[in-house]
Amino acid sequence: MDNRDRHNLADAYMSAWHAVKGSHDRMVINLEPNGWYEIIQTIGSTRMARRVRCAALLSGLAALAAQLESAQCE
Numbered sequence: 001m002d003n004r005d006r007h008n009l010a011d012a013y014m015s016a017w018h019a020v021k022g023s024h025d026r027m028v029i030n031l032e033p034n035g036w037y038e039i040i041q042t043i044g045s046t047r048m049a050r051r052v053r054c055a056a057l058l059s060g061l062a063a064l065a066a067q068l069e070s071a072q073c074e
Contacts, residue, residue, distance in 0.1 A: 001054065006031050013057055016064035020071075029057075 001009075010029040017027050026042040037057055040049045052060075 001035075003031065006035075006037075006054075009054070009057060009061070010037060013061045013064070016061055016068065020064050020067050 010031065014027050014029055025044075028040045030038040030040070032038050032051065035054055036051050037054070038049060038051050040047065042048075
């Protein structure tokens with residue numbers, strides 16, 4: 001996966017997360033070396049950061065997409 005694909009994956013995850021969780025919370029995903037991603041979430045005054053690999057980000061994106069689909073069917 002090249003950097004363009006990695007940026008697209010990060011953007012897709014952030015868009016899905018905001019669609020499910022709402023835009024009042026903030027999320028930033030930074031690309032790190034060797035295929036890692038740093039996810040920084042700010043909820044209220046709490047800041048949480050974690051590092052994940054591509055597979056975890058794809059899995060999270062699939063879960064968010066499923067939540068969006070089920071919400072649209074209701």
